[in-house]
Each structure stands twice: as structure tokens, then as C-alpha cells.
Amino acid sequence: MSRFTELACYGLAGHTDQPRDLLAEARRAEELGLGSVFLSERFNVKDAGVLAGAVAAATEHVGIATAATNHNTRHPLVTATMATTAHRLSGGRYALGLGRGFAALFDVMGLPRVTGAQLEDVVGIYRSLWRGEAVLGHEGPAGAYPYLNQDSAFDERIPVLMTAIGPRSLALAGRIADGVVLHTFLTDEALARSVATIRTAAEEAGRDPASVRVWAVLATVEDSLPEELRLRKLVGRLATYLQGYGDVLVAANGWDPAVLDRFRADPLVQGYPGAFDAIGTVEELTHLRDDVLPADWLAASATGTAEQCAARVLEQLALGADSVVLHGATPDELAPVLAAYSSVRAVTRDLPTNPGWMS
Numbered sequence: 001m002s003r004f005t006e007l008a009c010y011g012l013a014g015h016t017d018q019p020r021d022l023l024a025e026a027r028r029a030e031e032l033g034l035g036s037v038f039l040s041e042r043f044n045v046k047d048a049g050v051l052a053g054a055v056a057a058a059t060e061h062v063g064i065a066t067a068a069t070n071h072n073t074r075h076p077l078v079t080a081t082m083a084t085t086a087h088r089l090s091g092g093r094y095a096l097g098l099g100r101g102f103a104a105l106f107d108v109m110g111l112p113r114v115t116g117a118q119l120e121d122v123v124g125i126y127r128s129l130w131r132g133e134a135v136l137g138h139e140g141p142a143g144a145y146p147y148l149n150q151d152s153a154f155d156e157r158i159p160v161l162m163t164a165i166g167p168r169s170l171a172l173a174g175r176i177a178d179g180v181v182l183h184t185f186l187t188d189e190a191l192a193r194s195v196a197t198i199r200t201a202a203e204e205a206g207r208d209p210a211s212v213r214v215w216a217v218l219a220t221v222e223d224s225l226p227e228e229l230r231l232r233k234l235v236g237r238l239a240t241y242l243q244g245y246g247d248v249l250v251a252a253n254g255w256d257p258a259v260l261d262r263f264r265a266d267p268l269v270q271g272y273p274g275a276f277d278a279i280g281t282v283e284e285l286t287h288l289r290d291d292v293l294p295a296d297w298l299a300a301s302a303t304g305t306a307e308q309c310a311a312r313v314l315e316q317l318a319l320g321a322d323s324v325v326l327h328g329a330t331p332d333e334l335a336p337v338l339a340a341y342s343s344v345r346a347v348t349r350d351l352p353t354n355p356g357w358m359s
Contacts, residue, residue: 003061004338005035005351006323007313008215011055012046013328015278019045026055028331029062032338036063036355038325049082056090063355064090067181068099068163071122072111077148080129084150087158095356097161097181098123100169102244116172117141123160123176130156159356165252170194174201179213179356183249184327185238185300188319190253191216195320213351213358216321219301220329222309222337231285233328234298236277239288243275259294266292306336310344322358323351
């Protein structure tokens with residue numbers, strides 16, 4: 001079986017109440033040749049460290065990425081320890097992914113909102129600890145820490161991924177991160193522009209712009225899936241993003257804000273009791289597809305036959321991404337796409353197993 005080191009899936013994509021399912025998914029991803037398994041975090045049964053440990057124990061070859069957790073939900077020494085544990089447990093296959101998260105959620109949790117300055121500061125702390133250095137008398141945007149230390153014998157090579165969508169976050173990631181995870185439902189133009197922003201920021205920071213691994217994230221919904229599942233994974237997922245942070249996604253794509261206003265004003269959307277990708281019915285999702293969401297917004301994805309989905313993956317790579325996360329589908333659901341992709345794959349070299357490294 002060929003290993004597609006440039007491709008990944010998400011483990012436990014979307015909503016779940018059975019985290020144990022990740023074990024079978026991770027083994028299946030490895031069996032199919034997917035290069036990495038990405039892991040999102042939710043404050044229910046999707047703890048980033050536990051999930052990373054599970055994938056490390058269940059597999060031998062796939063890369064593992066936390067994409068993403070938030071630095072403000074754990075003490076930096078705890079996060080650094082989680083990362084070094086996953087790093088050694090997996091034999092160097094682990095990448096720590098960080099993101100800004102949701103300001104409104106942090107407000108109700110009583111946590112400080114995440115800023116770019118905090119992220120830059122805390123990444124410096126992690127890297128110092130991983131080099132075996134003690135952090136003494138630190139006072140910075142990420143907090144005040146009199147003394148932090150893991151082990152003076154450490155010399156751990158752990159990559160840091162950053163999730164980014166807006167231009168400032170993309171530029172920050174280009175300056176400090178080893179890899180960048182873009183957002184789902186980016187148009188081709190937005191993808192190319194995001195890659196250029198990252199590369200330019202890296203170069204201006206004195207880094208080799210080609211050393212930053214950029215992951216496109218492509219909603220992949222192949223025709224053989226049942227209609228309700230296709231609607232949930234495509235229409236429901238985009239609608240859920242628009243519910244949560246539509247302004248950011250619309251701005252990133254240069255979409256018309258008036259369309260977002262109409263989406264929010266729709267009687268179905270107003271006061272909707274949950275996320276559309278979790279509880280939306282066929283009737284509700286069909287209404288959003290046919291009467292509310294523009295077709296070109298939904299087209300920022302991979303849909304149709306397995307061959308059409310594979311062609312879209314190639315397009316993402318041609319637009320400048322180094323790798324592609326096939327988003328929102330389980331490994332079994334991706335099997336036809338991977339079979340089609342294997343016959344058209346145009347990658348000239350394999351990337352490292354660890355999803356945070358380019359070399």
C-alpha cells in the first residue's frame with residue numbers, strides 16, 4: 001500500500017459521543033495509506049492529549065497532529081508536557097497545533113482571549129522547555145512564570161502547527177510556526193492568497209519560506225454517501241461555520257457580506273437550537289442549500305465522483321498547498337477517493353511522516 005504522506009483525515013470528524021471509535025479509524029487510516037490523522041479538540045469527549053495518545057498507541061506509521069488546541073486552557077508546562085509525552089510515545093510522529101479559538105467561548109469560561117502576541121510568547125516558552133532550558137522570571141503576553149522546567153537533558157524536536165484564516169494570523173504563522181493549517185471552504189483564490197501571505201511572512205522573518213508546511217483543508221463529500229450524510233457534511237458544515245464565525249470566513253473569501261446577513265436573517269437560522277451539522281434535518285439542510293446559501297460558496301469543496309474529488313485534491317496542491325486534509329469524512333468514506341487519487345497522484349517526493357515538518 002502506498003503512503004500518501006501529503007494527505008490526512010480528521011479523527012472523529014465532527015460530533016461524537018464515542019471517542020473509542022478513534023482507535024478503529026486511526027488503524028483504517030493507516031491501512032489506506034493516509035499520511036496523518038488530525039485531531040480537533042472539544043470540551044466534551046475530545047481531549048487533545050488523550051486522543052493523540054490513542055492514535056500513537058493504535059498505529060505505527062501515521063503522523064499525528066493536534067489541530068487545534070488553545071494555549072490558554074492549560075498551563076504552559078502542562079501543554080509542553082503533553083507534547084513531549086505524545087512526541088516520545090509516537091516515536092516522533094506528533095505535531096502540536098495551536099489556534100486562536102472563540103473569543104465568546106473564552107469569555108463565558110472566564111479565560112483571557114487569545115492574541116497573536118500571546119501565541120508568539122507561549123511558543124517561545126514551549127521551545128525553550130523542549131530544548132531542556134529552564135524558563136526563569138518570565139513576564140510576557142502569555143503570563144508571568146517565575147520558574148518552569150521539564151528536564152535539562154531534553155532536546156526534543158517537536159513541530160508547532162498553527163491554524164489560521166485571517167491575514168494577521170496567517171502572517172504570524174509564517175513567522176513562527178513550522179506548519180500552518182488553513183480553513184475549510186476557502187475558495188481557490190483565498191487558498192493561493194493565504195499560501196502567499198504565509199510564504200512572504202516567513203521570508204521577511206528570515207526563514208526559508210519553503211520550510212513551512214501548509215495544509216489546505218478540503219471538505220470531501222463523495223457521491224456514494226447517503227444524501228442525508230452528504231447534506232450534513234457539506235451544507236450543514238458550512239452553515240455551522242457561518243453560525244459561529246461567518247464574518248471571518250466571508251472576509252477571507254471576499255464573499256458578499258449581504259449574503260451572510262440574509263443567511264442570519266432567515267427564519268430557520270434565527271434562534272436555531274444547535275449546530276446544523278449536528279442536528280440539521282434533510283428538510284432544513286435542503287432549504288439552506290436551495291434557498292439560502294449560494295452554490296459558489298458550497299463549491300469551495302470536493303464533491304461528486306471519487307475521480308472528481310481526487311482532481312480537486314490535485315488542484316489544492318497546484319494552488320500552493322504542500323498537503324491536504326480531506327475534511328469531514330471517515331477513512332472508510334474516503335476509501336474511494338484515495339483509490340482514485342492513487343492513479344493520478346502527481347507528488348514527486350514523499351513528505352516526512354510528522355505533519356509539522358517539510359524535511
